[in-house]
Amino acid sequence: MTEEPVQKDSEIRRSNSSMGCGHKDDKASLASSQIAPYSHQPSTPASKEVWKKGGRMFSILLAVHLALLACTLVSSGAFEKIAVHDYDVFFLLTVMMLIVIIWIIFYLVSTARCPDAILCKDSHAGPIWLRGGLILFAIFSLVMDVFKIGYYSSFYSCLSAIKIIYPIVQAIFVVVQTYFLWISAKDCVHVHLNVTRCGLMLTLTTNLAVWMSAVTDESVHKAHSKLKKNVTDDLLRWLLKVGMRSSSAEVCNCNSQICQIFKNGYFWLYPFNIEYSLFASAMVYVMWKNVGRFIDHHSHHIHHLKFKLFRRTFFVGIVLGLIILVSGLGVLIVYEVQVNSSTESSKKSQALTMYYIFNIVCLGLMSLVCIGGSVIYRFDKRDMDRHKNPTRTLDVALLMGAALGQYAISYYSIVAIVASTPRDAISALNLTYALLMIAQHTFQNIFIIEGLHRQPPKEDHKHGSRQKDLCGLTFVNVSAVSLRVPDGGSTLAPSTAPGTEASLPSDLVRSLTAPKKMNWRRKCLREISMFLLLSNIILWIMPAFGARPHFDNDTELNFYGDSMWPAIVDICLPFGIFYRMHAVASLLEVYIMS
C-alpha cells in the first residue's frame, strides 16, 4: 500500500449528521482544501479539510468484522460435524442483503438526488463491457434463484422457511444491485460521505459473503457426489429402498423429475452467480475508492474508445482462439462422460491423458504468444500511462492476487509428483501441466499489466488534429506548447525544472514526423489479445463446470491425504477460476486499447 497523493483527491467535510444534503459552499471549500496541504499550522475548526484515510477507516473496520463473521459461519457450516447449519448462514446473508437493499434505495432516492452529490464522474470506472458482463451474469443468477426456489418448494414442509426466503431475497438483491451499479458505477459521491462509504463496504462484504457461501456450497456438493459414486450403486439403492421408507424421508426427498431438474439446474448455474458476485464486488470497490474524490478534468482526458471487433485484423487470433475454444468444449464433454460414468481405471486414465495433453498444448501456445506480445511491447514507442486510475490498480492487484491460487495448487502438485515414487506417463503429463500453468500465469500477467499501462493510440483522428494545432503554433514559445499537451502530473503548475526548453522541441518534432510504419505491431497485439481472450474463456469453462483432474488423478490425494489436499484445492481453485474471468475482462481492455 502506498500513500495517496493528497492534492488531487482532497475531500471536504460536510454536515453529515442531519442526513440532509451537504451545504453548497463549493468554490470556497474547494479552494481551502487545495490550500491545506501547503499550510502547516495547527488546523483550526474553520478548516474543512479532513483526513481521508481516517474517513475510510471506520468503513474498513465494519467490512473486516462482517467479512470475518461471515467467513466463520460459512466455513463452520460446511462441515457436517460442526453444529453450525446452513440456515444460520442463510439467515446472516439474508439480513445483510436486506440492509444493503435498504441502503441502495436510500442512496438512489436521497443521496444521488442531492445538489452537488456527484460533482464529477470517473470515466475509467465501470466500462460498458464490465457492466454488460454484470447484466449477463445477473440474468443467469436470476434463473438460478428461480431454480432454487423451485427445488426447495418441492419439499417446503420439512425445511425451515429461511431456505425459501433466501433465494427470493437474493433475486431482489440482484435486481436492485444491478440497476444501482448500471447507473452509479462512475459516481464520485460528495455528500453523506460516511454513510456512503459504510453502505458501499457493506455491499462489498455482502457480495463476498455470497461468493464464499456459493463456493463452499459447490465444493460440498462436489464432494458429496464423489462420495456417493464411490459407494457401490447397488448398496446405495438398497439403502434407499429399505432405510428411507419412513414417511418423512418420502416427502423430503427429491425424487420427482422436475425436482431433479431444478437441483441439477441450479448447480450448473452456480458459476455465473459466483462471477456475478465478484464483478459486483470489484465495481463497488472502485466506487468506494472514488467517494470524496475530485477528478482534475484537465489531467483526465477521457478516451471514447469504441469496441470494433472486426477492425483491420488478419483474423488469425480469432480463428485460432475459436479452434481452441471448440476443441476444448469437446474435450470437456468427453472427459466428464468418461470420468463420471465408467468405473474402469484405464478409461479414466485415458480421459486424464486427453485432458492434460489438451491443456499442455493450449498453455504452451498461450505462453509463447504472451512472450511474443511482451517483446512487441518492448519495442513499442507509446508512453506509459501514469494517471491515478483506481480501476486499473484494482485490476492489476486482482490479477496478481488471484494468480496466487493457481500458483499454490501447482506448487503443491509439483512437490507431490516429484516426491512420489511411481513415475508413469500421467505423472509426467501432470508435472508438465503444473509447470506450464505457472509459466502461463506469469507471462500473461506481465503481458496484461504492460498492456493496461500503455497510452491508448492517438493516431486515428487525434494525430491529424494535433498536427494541425502544432503547425499553427510554430512561432509560439515552446513552454506554452508544453502546457497544451495533456497534463501528466497532478497540478496545473508550469514545469519549473531546468532543461525543459532544451528537451521538448526535439520530442515534438519527432512526434510530428512519427511514421505509421508500426501499424503491424498494433495488429499483432490485437491478434494476440483476441487469441488469449478466447483461450482464457475455455480455461474458465473447464474448472467452472466441473472438471477436477486434481481429484481424478490420485497422486496428490495419496500424497497429502484426504483432508489436506481437498482443503488446498477448495480454497485455492475459486481464485484460479476467478483469475480466468478477470483476465478475459482485462484482455478485452488491452484489445480495445491496442
Added chain:
Amino acid sequence: MTEEPVQKDSEIRRSNSSMGCGHKDDKASLASSQIAPYSHQPSTPASKEVWKKGGRMFSILLAVHLALLACTLVSSGAFEKIAVHDYDVFFLLTVMMLIVIIWIIFYLVSTARCPDAILCKDSHAGPIWLRGGLILFAIFSLVMDVFKIGYYSSFYSCLSAIKIIYPIVQAIFVVVQTYFLWISAKDCVHVHLNVTRCGLMLTLTTNLAVWMSAVTDESVHKAHSKLKKNVTDDLLRWLLKVGMRSSSAEVCNCNSQICQIFKNGYFWLYPFNIEYSLFASAMVYVMWKNVGRFIDHHSHHIHHLKFKLFRRTFFVGIVLGLIILVSGLGVLIVYEVQVNSSTESSKKSQALTMYYIFNIVCLGLMSLVCIGGSVIYRFDKRDMDRHKNPTRTLDVALLMGAALGQYAISYYSIVAIVASTPRDAISALNLTYALLMIAQHTFQNIFIIEGLHRQPPKEDHKHGSRQKDLCGLTFVNVSAVSLRVPDGGSTLAPSTAPGTEASLPSDLVRSLTAPKKMNWRRKCLREISMFLLLSNIILWIMPAFGARPHFDNDTELNFYGDSMWPAIVDICLPFGIFYRMHAVASLLEVYIMS
C-alpha cells in the same frame, strides 16, 4: 493499493548490464525525469524515464514464487504422514540464506561504494529503536543457534549433515544481515536497480521462509508435547525402557542432561528468532520501496526526535503498566505450572479462570485507555501529516493485517461458545475475553494510526524560531510566506487556487497566538502510550512463551474437531503474536511523537 505519485519519485534508467556503476549524468537526467510526466508524446529512446512499476514487477514475481515454494515445503514437512522431511526444508533455507549472504556482500562491497549509489536517505526508515530491537533479537537468535548446534551435535552420527549445517549458516546469516541493516536501512539506492531489487526481495523471502519454518516447528513441538502428556506417563516410561533398548535408539536419543538443556533452551528462544525475522522483513521491505526513490528535501523536513523516557510525565502510565507487567508474569508462571503439571480438571479450570480474569481486566483497561486517547486526538489541534512515508504505510498495513489473525481466532471462539450447550462460568469468561480481544485490537489500531499520522510537536524550539521568522516578514506578500512554510504537497509550485490570500493570514496569526495550554493533552497521550506499550509487552510474552488457553479449554476443540481448530490457531496465532510486538514498536513511536 493505490497508484503512486509520479513526480516526486521518478527514477532513472542506468546502464545495469555491465555490473559497473551507473554513469553519472545527474542533473540532466533528473531534469528529464521531472519533465517526462508532463509530456505525452510517444517516448523516444533518448528519454531515460522508465516505468517504476515495471521495474518492480520482476522482483515481486521472484519473491512470490520463492515464497510459495517455501510455503509448500514447510507446510508439507509439518505432517509426518507426508513424504517431505524437515531436512528438505532445511536444505532449501540453507541455499536461500547462502545466496542472500553472497548478495549482501556484493551490495556492501560493490553497489554501496559506487559514486552516486545513494543520493539520498529516507530519514523515516530504520529508526534507532527498530535497529536496536533488531540487534537485541539477533543476539538471542545467535544464542538459539548455539543451543541448536549443541543439541544436534549430541547425536550427529544418526542425523543428516544438513541439520547441523543449517544453524551454522543461520548464525552467519543473522550476523551479516544485522550488520547490513544497521548501516544501510536508510539507503535509497540508485545503481544496479534490478539486482538490488531482486536481492532485497530474496532477503525478504528468506526471512519470511525462516519465520514460517520456525513457527511450524514450534507448533509441531507444542502438539507433540501435549500428545505425550495425554499418554499415561507410566506407559510412556515403560515403552521407553522396553522398546528403545536397541542400539540406534540409545545413541539417537536426547537423554543426557546437557542435551535436554540445549533442547529446552532453543525452544524457549524461538520467539526471539521469530521476531528477528519479522523485524528484518519489515526493514528490508522499506529498503525495497526506497530503491530508485528521490526524496524531495524541501518537503522532507527531518525530525530529530530524541527518546526522552523521563520527560515531564505523571508516571501514572509507567507505574500502572509495570504493575500489569509484573502481575502478568506471575499469572503466566502459575498458569503454566498448574496446567502442565496437574492432571486434575479442577486445578486446570482454576488456572484458566485466573488467566481469563487477568486478561479481561487488562484488555478492558487498555480498551478504555485507547478510547480516551482517541477522544483526546479529536480535540488535538495538530495537523495531519500526509507526506509519503513508506515506513508508516507499512506500519499501518501490518497493524491492520496482523490484527486479522486474532480477530479470526476470536470470531471462531465466539461462534463455538454461543453454539455449544454447556454454558458455565468458564464459557462466560471465554466469551468476554474473545469479545474484549476484538474491541481492544480495534480501539488500539485506531489510536495508533491516529497517533502516527500527527505532525510531531513543534512547540519546543521550532516554534520560537518560526515566530521570529514571521515577525520579520510582516510586510511581505503573504503568498511568499506560504512558500516558506514546509511544503505539504509534492511540488514546489506556488498555489494558484483562489482564496489563498483570504485564508492564510488568519491561520498564521492564530498559530502565532496559539497558547501552550494544551500541554496536559500531550502528557496524557504520553501516559497512555506508555501504559499501552507495557501492556502489549505482557500480552506478547504470554502466548509467545507458551500459554495456550485455546487448547487447554476444550470448548472450541470439541466444537470444531481435532484438525480444524488446531489449524485455525496454528495459522492465526503467529500473526496475533506478531501484532503485539509490532504494536510495541508503533506505540514507542507514538510516545516519542506526542
